Amino acid sequence: xxxEPYRWVEAIANRAEYIETQLAAGSPIAAxxxxxxxxxxxxxxxxxxxxxxxxxxxxxxxxxxxxxxxLRMASIELASAEGFTRSAADVSLRRLAHxxxxxxxxxxxxxxxxxxxxxxxxxxxIGQKQDSDLFLRLEYDxxxxxxxxxxAQTRQDFGVISGTRESTELMEAFLRTExxxxxxxxxxxxxxxDAWTIGQLALGDGAVKELPARDKIVSERKQRLRVGxxxxxxxxxxDKIAIRYRPLSExxxxxxxxx
Amino acid sequence: MEPIALGLDQSLSxxxxxxxxxxxxxxxxxxxxxxTGAPAAADRSWIPTQATTILAFKFQxxxxxxxxxxATSGNTVVYDRADKVLEIDRHSIMAIAGVPxxxxxxxxxxxxxxxxxxxxxxxxxxxxxxxxxLSKLLRDNFGFVLQGVGIVVPIFATYDAGADPAxxxxxxxxxxxxxxxxxxxxxxxxxxxxxxxxxxxxNWGKKPLAKLNEDxxxxxxxxxxxxxxxxxxxxxxxxxxxxxxxxxxxxxxDGIATLSEKRIAALxxxxxx
Numbered sequence: 001x002x003x004e005p006y007r008w009v010e011a012i013a014n015r016a017e018y019i020e021t022q023l024a025a026g027s028p029i030a031a032x033x034x035x036x037x038x039x040x041x042x043x044x045x046x047x048x049x050x051x052x053x054x055x056x057x058x059x060x061x062x063x064x065x066x067x068x069x070x071l072r073m074a075s076i077e078l079a080s081a082e083g084f085t086r087s088a089a090d091v092s093l094r095r096l097a098h099x100x101x102x103x104x105x106x107x108x109x110x111x112x113x114x115x116x117x118x119x120x121x122x123x124x125x126i127g128q129k130q131d132s133d134l135f136l137r138l139e140y141d142x143x144x145x146x147x148x149x150x151x152a153q154t155r156q157d158f159g160v161i162s163g164t165r166e167s168t169e170l171m172e173a174f175l176r177t178e179x180x181x182x183x184x185x186x187x188x189x190x191x192x193x194d195a196w197t198i199g200q201l202a203l204g205d206g207a208v209k210e211l212p213a214r215d216k217i218v219s220e221r222k223q224r225l226r227v228g229x230x231x232x233x234x235x236x237x238x239d240k241i242a243i244r245y246r247p248l249s250e251x252x253x254x255x256x257x258x259x
Numbered sequence: 260m261e262p263i264a265l266g267l268d269q270s271l272s273x274x275x276x277x278x279x280x281x282x283x284x285x286x287x288x289x290x291x292x293x294x295t296g297a298p299a300a301a302d303r304s305w306i307p308t309q310a311t312t313i314l315a316f317k318f319q320x321x322x323x324x325x326x327x328x329x330a331t332s333g334n335t336v337v338y339d340r341a342d343k344v345l346e347i348d349r350h351s352i353m354a355i356a357g358v359p360x361x362x363x364x365x366x367x368x369x370x371x372x373x374x375x376x377x378x379x380x381x382x383x384x385x386x387x388x389x390x391x392x393l394s395k396l397l398r399d400n401f402g403f404v405l406q407g408v409g410i411v412v413p414i415f416a417t418y419d420a421g422a423d424p425a426x427x428x429x430x431x432x433x434x435x436x437x438x439x440x441x442x443x444x445x446x447x448x449x450x451x452x453x454x455x456x457x458x459x460x461x462n463w464g465k466k467p468l469a470k471l472n473e474d475x476x477x478x479x480x481x482x483x484x485x486x487x488x489x490x491x492x493x494x495x496x497x498x499x500x501x502x503x504x505x506x507x508x509x510x511x512x513d514g515i516a517t518l519s520e521k522r523i524a525a526l527x528x529x530x531x532x
Contacts, residue, residue: 052378076378077281084371085287243349243374 011112019140022118026062026163028171028199031124032179033133033157034188037244038124038235041192043200044228052245054079055088056126057096058235062161063119063140071119075101088242093125097136097144106142116140122161126235126244130181135159157181160195166209167202171195174211186256189232193257197221225257278372279396288368292402310493311343312449313354314483315414315428316442316457316468318476321511322416322426324352325480327449327488328503329495330359339495344506348373349514350418351389356447357411357433361403365396365411386419390429390437397435404433412446420512442468449487449494456483473509477518478530480507485531497527 029042029049040050040060051059053075061068078100083091101121109116121138135147137159147156158179160171178191197220201208212220232248282288310331315324330338344354345366353369355362372392376384384392393415403409415429415437429437430444438444442461445453460479461468471479481497484505488496497504504527507518 048381051381054378073379076375080278080371080375080378081281081285081287084282084367 008112012110015109015112015116016141019116019118020164023063023120023140024163025203026120026161028160028162028167028196028203029060029062029122030171030175030192030195030199031058031060031122031135031159032175032183032188032192032195033124033130033135033181034183034185035130035237036185037237038126038133038135039185039188039192039232040122040124040234041189041196041230041232043193043196043224043230048231050231050233050247052233053096053123054083054091055242056235056244057091057093058124058233058245060122060161061119062163063117067117067119068121071101071105071117071121074104093123093134093136097123097138101138102142102144104142105138105140109141120161122159124159124235126237128237128239130157130237131155133157137161158195160199162199163203164207166207167199170202170208170211171199174198185234186258189253189256192232193221193225193230197224200224277392278375279368279399281375282368291399292406311356311447312445312453312484312487312491312494313343313356313414313447314443314445314450314453314457314480315352315354315416316444316461316476316479317424317426317428318468318471318473320473320476321418321509322352322428323476323480323507323509324354324414324416325484325505325507326354327484327495327505329493331493334492336495339498339501339503342506344508346370346508346515347389350510352416352508352510352515353393354414354416354446355411356413356450358409361400361409362411362413365393365400365413368396369393386417386422386427389417390415390427390439394431394435394437397431397433401434414444414446416510418510418512425512426510445483447494449484449491452487452490453483456486474526477507477523477526481505481523481527481531497531499524499527499532 027042027044032039040058042049047065049060051072053059059072075096078096079091105117108114117140119140123136125134127133135158137145147159156176158175160168162168162171175195194217197217201212201220229250230253232253234246234248236244236246279288283290311327313326315322324344326343328339328341329336330341344352347353347366347370353366369392373384373389400409410433412433413431417427418425428440428444430440430446431437443457485496488494502520504520504523507523509516
């Protein structure tokens, strides 16, 4: 099969389709930058989906728990070894993703006899100021998307992952209009939760194709909050503390939301 | 960061290495030396020293850990601003007597071990686990001690709000045996004098150490260090001209507080000098 390029391309295409199908049910995760930090948020508490990677880096993931676990462990190992030999300041998300994780994911994806990683990862690294926050999405094939300003896009203070591309794009469209720099944690929680709701509405059967109306989002959000718990964590911008990652408790979240 | 052979690693993370093992696997930490060589004691001209004074005791507000600032090599004072009371995590302090290079490296490994455990296992390491982790580092280092380099004799203080007693204090020997103490511990060359003072204060002082408030506790610590410095050349006293004061840290339910130089200076002036 390797000698026949066409069949290799076909195999890769099938594999991508298979992985996309596996990931399609993944509940969205939003990472939202605000004045004093970065907020990670998702709903449903079946299993933990938000993780601490290093002092200034956090990760959210959807996909197969086994694959997520291996990528998570590898990330922590790399960051910890780097932080130990050099310093915590030398641990960088950009290098972790570009030099270490991405090539491995690409290789696993393209070696059609081996298993690929069924995982889509969202990383964030807290900066000194909001404009140096880094949000980074890592796909199962090693593709990387960041929030940095490029030729075609402007910088954004958020990052999202979801089960499908449509859902992701809808969440991004919403956050682009609703989120402004310098928001409070309360504001970030509300906007993040709305973004999650929109992402969820855009998944599965009867998925919405455009941004739903305001009242539709609110009613849907309230209903979802009644059923499932919120999982949220923050990366604190306060550089006087070394460990910036802190999970938010359910009561803290409910108090901030005011409902 | 180097590329990783991720796809090939089939080990289960729940059964993963501890952090020192990870470092050794990556060649980032010295391998455990063989402990079969003839002990350096054969050469009687060399006597291992732990030139410093470290003390710790429990008081009303948690555990107080204090250390002088002098670092020596033989008869020479190398440095007069050494920090031998090190924060390992939000509720743990390791205070060191011994060879600084090994001790600081050990503190660094320990600090990263606790973080690594929490991040990978998604739970905080237990107090017993932390105490044991330091014990293992000392045991691994013992080959170096036998070769005549790298002796470290630390004190470990931690606070676990969920346990009874919440404040925990341990001292170690160079082989890694840990001893939990109820009241106080001291290590380093100035420790005999300090132990005498703490024993006296605890039994016949105005009140037992555990009943002291913060000001009283700091006063006892400063007086004890001053006494140690009086007879032990390897223990640095207070240099008021250069504003060199001992390092004093307090670990409690709120975390670790480092006493400001100003506060120590004021207390020193009032009740020691």
